[in-house]
Amino acid sequence: MRKYFYRLLSNYIRLYARPSDRVIEVDPVSPELREALSGVEGMASDSLQAADVESADYLVFNGNLHFEGDVQAYLGRVRALVQDRTRLVVITYSALWRPVIQLATALGLRRKTLESNWLAHGDVDNFLKLTDFELVRRDSRVVMPFYVPLLSTLVNRYLAPLPVVRALALVNVYVARPIPVAQASRPSVSVVVAARNEAGNIDNIISRVKAMGPDDELIFVEGGSSDDTWERLLRAKDEHPDRQILVAKQDGKGKGDAVRKGFAMASKDILMILDADLTVPPEDLPKFYGAIASGKAEFINGSRLVYPMEKEAMRFLNMLGNRFFASAFSFVLGQRFKDTLCGTKVLTRENYERLAANRSYFGEFDPFGDFDLIFGASRMGLKVIEVPITYRERTYGETNISRWRHGAMLLVMLVFASRKLKFI
Known part of the structure; x- marks a missing residue:
């Protein structure tokens, strides 16, 4: 016995x-x-x-x-x-x-x-x-x-x-x-943007992402666009010599692959993901920065389901799906997640490197990039907190998300996470 x-x-x-x-x-x-x-x-x-x-x-x-x-x-x-x-x-x-x-x-x-x-x-x-x-x-x-x-x-x-x-x-x-002791120094930030068919949003992103730390950088990873996103990124880099802007083409497919490449390029203390469609306002990023720099949490997740959102920001069935998956993943992960699919997520580079070094436990299964981080943070015992944001309508281009195909993939990941984290 x-x-x-x-x-x-x-x-x-x-x-x-x-x-x-x-x-x-x-x-x-x-x-x-x-x-x-x-x-x-x-x-x-x-x-x-x-x-x-x-x-x-x-x-x-x-x-x-x-x-x-x-x-x-x-x-x-x-x-x-x-x-x-x-x-x-x-x-x-x-x-x-x-x-x-x-x-x-x-x-x-x-x-x-x-x-x-x-x-x-x-x-x-x-x-x-x-x-x-x-x-x-x-x-x-x-x-x-x-x-x-x-x-x-x-x-x-x-x-x-x-x-x-x-x-x-x-x-x-x-x-x-x-509970961490407050640090006197202000950490710098690497903001990673996965950009596929987002040429019309590049200038907006650069102008609206403001400085948070003393030496921030903005990293764009382009993913096989059919428009002129790549050319626009190269021009933007030349037009803003005062900003630390890095650009690269991703090697594989999917947002998850692009985020991992961007994080590998990052050199600052804090890593942030910003969706290129600007449905999460860049003006909200300082809220995420404050939450992690103050030590309130070690993994910051955005939540689109607290404040009223703009009329066309999220379709009704998408909202129902988000709420279902939030409840299901909260049970599996043992920490509250109101919105697992919000694209903006923040953690320190040190914790990300530890997470990446032990990624084999789950494998590279996540095309979104969200659950790779959520599952890893949960397994590491990182403190999670959510920052509510006002979700905006997309003003340029079309969504890269397929409701039914990606919904089925989320169900598979939910079962996968249950076997790896809950029913062991």
């Missing part, structure tokens, strides 16, 4: 902590978890030093909070050592299972020491806030902690994550981040 249970637990931790990450289990109560995870270090909290954890990507606390006499002081000591990029994976056990756990202890199936703290979700969240951590994601897992062929897989993989069943789960997995 113990071997099966710890194998389950290691799967949930490995969803976030990839083999290339440095993972430290703090105050390990037994060696089973580290054996199941492989490559994880164990370290006592009273011997932790800043040098030990400054390169750590994840600190794992498996049941520790149940035994601490002063949880706030315990987490406070940890907060003083960790870097902004470090994530805490805190595992607690549900009080509903207390009689079963006590019986297992009496039968010698687990360690003799009984838990002294039985913490509700609100308690864990409160302790994190008191010690300058912020909860990013919570999962409830494991309804059947012992192995029965086929049945255990059905219950723990497919039923336990469901809204009603998860209230009965034994294990709670919390992912938290340190």
